[in-house]
Amino acid sequence: MRPRITVIKESNTGRNELFHDNYRNINMTSIQFVKQIEKGNYHEYHVREINKIKTPVSNPDNKKNNNLG
Numbered sequence: 001m002r003p004r005i006t007v008i009k010e011s012n013t014g015r016n017e018l019f020h021d022n023y024r025n026i027n028m029t030s031i032q033f034v035k036q037i038e039k040g041n042y043h044e045y046h047v048r049e050i051n052k053i054k055t056p057v058s059n060p061d062n063k064k065n066n067n068l069g
Contacts, residue, residue, distance in 0.1 A: 002022050003022065004021065004022060004023055004042070004044060005019050005020070005021055005022070005033075005042070005045070005058075006019065006020045006022055007019055007020075008020045008027065015030075015053075015055070016030060016055075016056070017029065017030055018030070019033045019056070030054075030055070030056060031054075033045075033056045034047050034054045034055070034056050037056055042056075044058060044059055045057065045058050045059060046059055
């Protein structure tokens, strides 16, 4: 089963910048993805503030292959 979200662009520092929703076939910036998570549209993800920037992250579990990155 393919992951719901795939990171398709990272910054030079490794921050995820562009995401692809594999189920809906749409691309989202980090800001757009954060807004969708906050609206409750992606239950498998949550938002953390990292270096004062809202950052989308996958919910923790024991699987290594479903993390964003």
